[in-house]
Amino acid sequence: MTKRAAKGKSKRPASSNTNDASATTAAAEPAAAEPAAGAESKQTLPPATEPRQWHQVQEGRRKKSAVPEGLWMQCTACTQMIWRDRLKANHRVCPECGHHYRVGAAERIEQLCDPGSFEPVDESITSLNPLNFTDLKPYPARIEADRKRTGRPEAVLSGTGFIKGRRVVLAVLDLTFMMGSMGSVVGEKVTRAIESALEYDLPLIIVSSSGGARMQESGLSLMQMAKTSAALARFDDAGGLFISVLSDPTTGGVSASFAMLGDVIIAEPGALIGFAGPRVIQQTIRQELPDGFQRAEFLKDKGFIDRVVPRGELRSEISRIIDYCGK
Amino acid sequence: MSATSSYGALSSYRPEFEKPLMTLEQEIESLEDRLAGNANGDAAAGESETIRTQIADLKTEHRAKMEEIYSNLGAWEIVSQVARHPKRPQSTDYLRRVCSDFCQLHGDRHYGDDAAILTGFARIGSEKVMIVAHRKGRDTNERQWCNFGCAHPEGYRKALKNMKLAEKFGLPIVSLVDTKGAYPGIGAEERGQAEAIAVNLREMSRLKTPIVSVIIGEGGSGGALGIAVADQVGMLQFAWYSVISPEGCAAILWKQATPTTNSAAADALHLTATENLKLGIIDEIIPEPIGGAHRDHEQASETLQKWLVQTIQGLKRQRIEALMAKRYDRLRKIGSYSED
């Protein structure tokens, strides 16, 4: 636990972000340093329609990262030198201190699902620019840049897969795409995932990592909170099982909608979870925030999440819960 | 009429864009003074008559000018100077005029009684309803006491507890939204701000009773939506409703909140009543008195009351199953994306 406390120190100001991804969400938060991946193993995602593969994505990110290249990297939490391959094999959890690095949606699915079992859906749903939004950059340019960089069409990857032989509907938010922010596309795909889980009577797993609602779609993004929550009400009425997995960070409009509505809510160690981001709170109250504030363990202590589960145990924990709920 | 009668009350604060009106007002005032002087002295009746005509003409001109100014306001002007006008009617002002009875219900039965959200039984015309409303507060003490209308989790939970009460006894729910957003603080996070709002969104979508929401001033983000999932959402003409406040948006996307960036953000966010109607986020715009609701609380309340009664009666006529299906579809179709 003492080692985990060191995690909080890895917070960096948003300006240290190498891209503009933080500039997308209503509760945008500083992005913690993410290690660049060196050697990548083959991914198990079906060939789908993706223009790029995950290892290419990681290759692209490496150039921008402040972390030194090579086979070794220094853990941002414990400063130990760790072998990149070992980090990757360990689900991007530091083998020395247990620090959970952030993972993209495709890699997350690879970690969670039985090999090759995931079938993505709704991959052709893409964002428009309904408000003709331009800040310092036009919204379509931001989307295009993130598409190129991540090889993903949007900030969520959804579909069906098997977890230890149990069929599930899975939706995973992708922090690498516009901070995992929820606009019309994320809202729609999550809602469809919920509706499919209801239709096919399958457990629903949503892995969240998001700065919140996407500002560039303003009110439309806000309404996705109500839309997804309303879909979950129907799913709940029908007796569906929803396991919500919260990873670092889950804030703003995502935490204030579907992410906090799980029948069972699991969080990864050290994950930042909250409504308002720490920076906004600090600016409002003008005092230091308590140690560990808004981290997964803090939320567990306050009674808002059911379990803190290390990433390596997520697969077995999820299947264990599915079995209890008779699904 | 009312446009000129309340000059005195407004003198403390005038929006920038009302400057052109002030010249006219000064003219009217000096003419009125002359008229008063004439009445005292042995004035010629003929001159008084001319002055009266002049005043009437100027008032007509004033009214026309005001109408013109208010129909051409920019988004940031609406947010900063009308929706946040210090004299703009708040939920408590409306309740006083709209409801013939208000029986306040306090507390969430778990933690406390959040003053930022006001709830209770009320009678509006012939309708018995449950009120859920943000309370902003008028003077410094009151505003601090109710956190400027920024609610804590116990506020959202109090709202839900009483909305469920309304469901149980078949009362329609009327929510009046006026908040910059849910309160961002340590206590709010400790007590589950995100969970409280999320649960309200889910539960409001399935409450088996009609729900009417009106954005009366500020509709800031999840803090507003947390009591605004409804069958019919109305919005006052000069209110704003958006995923984030213009300042918050400017600070993040433009890297700084200045009048210029705030204004750019306000435009970009499409947060006015007109824009929200186009996007299907609200269902109807409720007109304000000429020159804004702050000019005439009485008239603003009257319009709101009529709209509420009519809307509630319309919703009550529908079967609850049909109503709930429509409530779902209303949300379900919101969004803009392409799919091939």
Ligand SMILES: [Zn+2]
């Ligand atoms: Zn480490």
